[in-house]
Amino acid sequence: MAQGTNASLQIERLDGGCGSASKGSASATEDENLDNLNQLSAGKPPRNIKIVRHCSSSAFFTDFIHAFSQVIARDCVGWFDLAEKDVGRHSLETRKLIHSDLVKVLLWSSKSILERIKLAKYAKEQRSTAKLCAAIDNETNESEIGNLGLVSPSTENSAFLPIFRSGSWTEKGPKQYMEDEHICVDNLHKHLATSADFPSPGAFYGVFDGHGGIDAASFTRKNILHFIVEDSQFPSGTKRAIKSAFVKADHALADTKSIDSSSGTTALMALILGRTMLVANAGDSRAVLGKRGRAIELSKDHKPNCTSERTRIERLGGIIYDGYLNGQLSVARALGDWHIKGPKGSKSPLSSEPELEEINLTEEDEFLILACDGLWDVMSSQCAVTMVRKELMMHNDPERCSKALVTEALQRNTCDNLTVLVICFSPDPPPKIEIPRNHRRRSISAEGLDRVKGILNN
Template sequence: MNGGLEPQTPPDSPSMDAGVGKPPRHHLTSIRHCASSARIAAAAAAASPPDYGLDLGTLSLISPTDVRTGFLPVFRSGSCAEIGPKSYMEDEHVCVDNLIEHLGGRAAGIPAPGAFYGVFDGHGGTDAACFVRKNLLKFIVEDMHFPTNVEKAIRGAFLKADYALADSHSLDNNSGTTALMALIFGRTLFVANAGDCRAVLGKRGRAVELSRDHKPTCKSEKIIIEKLGGTVFDGYLNGQLAVARALGDWHMKGPKGSISPLSAEPELQEIVLSEEDEFLIIGCDGLWDVMTSQCAVSIVRKELMQHNNPEKCSGELVQEALKRDSCDNLTVVVICFSSNPPPQIEIPRSRVRRSISLEGLHLLRGALDSNA
């Protein structure tokens, strides 16, 4: 993530090597849409088959009919981090597949199974990203609202980490970081994001975005920035930072408690996982700058079906992003929710000829549903 600031000191964490990935068959960009799945269904119901021959099976996937209500995910993760073309590595990440074991005596009252993952894209040095990686989970668990109100605990932990960076005398005041974390208890998944990292769920081959990129040029973020006295110049907050939300950066925020257009407040998403939810991809913007969410899900699903190894999948995504000339550090974590590889997707026969790829089918369905 290009925060508009050059790092002061090189990081001391080595980059990880990854195998050479295979390029995807198709790379689709965004699709404009003006109809929802519900409207299409209504039109199909009103039309007689001889006139239209519209089979809604071409816009949906066959889902298993025997979904077990007692489903519990099994957490397996793999990560890959590469310095890319930049001079220093400023990304950090964390993977905890067994939260109960990781917390030990502090795990009392926490539902099982549990897991925790995060990616942190630093700028202006590595101090902020390293600090947040080491302390965010601890701040969540120690919050007075945990575990009875997880959402409040997460929000409180983000703000506590931000204030701790302001109070520290040993960390660089010019250092900042974006933060995206995924916390899972049983089937409940919490995603919290401040910045432009992204979390994408793979749902039977379809990409479902669980976070929003906080760019200064985003309309809603730009409105907030300007209401708080900031400006967006050439895509940068106050002409300095390429994100609208971040932890740290206290040289821009001013004294604690003062009004600042740069916020550490995270956006949260909570969902209940089902058997259709196969894996989660979380990554810094070095990946998403050159790859759509659907493309990443298609690559990971194809690779999992071949070797069922989430670490190799994360390496495939990083290598593919480098082939596409990503200009940033690259960090990707892939989290699987089953010990088995994804099943083969069966597309029902259609009464009309179809010339859209499977990836395009997933992307179209997601676009239509999001507009319903």
């Protein structure tokens, strides 16, 4: 490096040929230089750096990028180690800029050597000073790097088709009777024994948490799927078919003489056709998606104290006493319970209408947990997802995962029946999640620091 080169050259605005630099008082410059030197000594990027705002000379820009690439090749301290012969063929403006604080910002703002190389290659190919300077203005954070196209595209594969595997486990728990029912259909076409025209693969799963006896839950488990697929709106209007099926099941419970009017059930189901999954829920059972270790809740617990449910209940003349609807039920939505509801077709504080959630499955969606409130009363959604993922990585058996959740809930002293379903969307266990290490930003080498001091003292 030639002696006397100003390593702390402050570039404020370069117009036209990019040849004019800002000038300040000597004392102000010295203060800034000292501040930047202290930052460098602490292993931090310099502060108070003026940024290049405009540069309309493509020749200068190309020349600078070429020189910048040489700096990158020498890693973090390279801009101090470039010999005169390395930059001698570049323009005077380039040589000044390559040794300036601007380059330090560029290098420190990038998160890795690879991103630095991508940044230089991108800028050279695009010849776009606007995008580069916009990134510099925002200190080249991760979102800006993404806008520059340096982040790899999403791994979502539009051709992904799930392969269903499921397992379930139930326990009576501390209750005197078991009132839960469930259904697992991994192959919907085979189960229906029909060549019905709906997307493949197809699957159906449901959890029905009964109360006032098991009759309502058992009836719903046996009939709800047929009510859906036999609806005239299926499969073109699947959402409407599901809502209609809930109404039919609810009315059928009222009309069936063998079922006591005080018997009722919650209903949580997942219907999967191709990549599209529809989750329908009426009650306090819950559906949770495991997405690369994250818990995504796909249903809402319909408790009477829930704000939206309370508003609906009170608007329709119902009351909530000690968390119970009309002092009798701990849920705000259910099928059956006709001793509480009015005549069929009338609005009732106890609703049978399901809430629906639709998603398109991707490779990141690893499994689905459907469970009654006996599990969720003692365990968070994230805890359940973490447990299942860990179990799958050990033995890849969804049934053993379901059992593990039930066992854990019993150890946590749940007060209810327990029913847990785990549905996997791939034959393989979840991949190990690589947590990126926190890359420490490298400080300037002692040799480089000495060079800076020498330059500033000259």
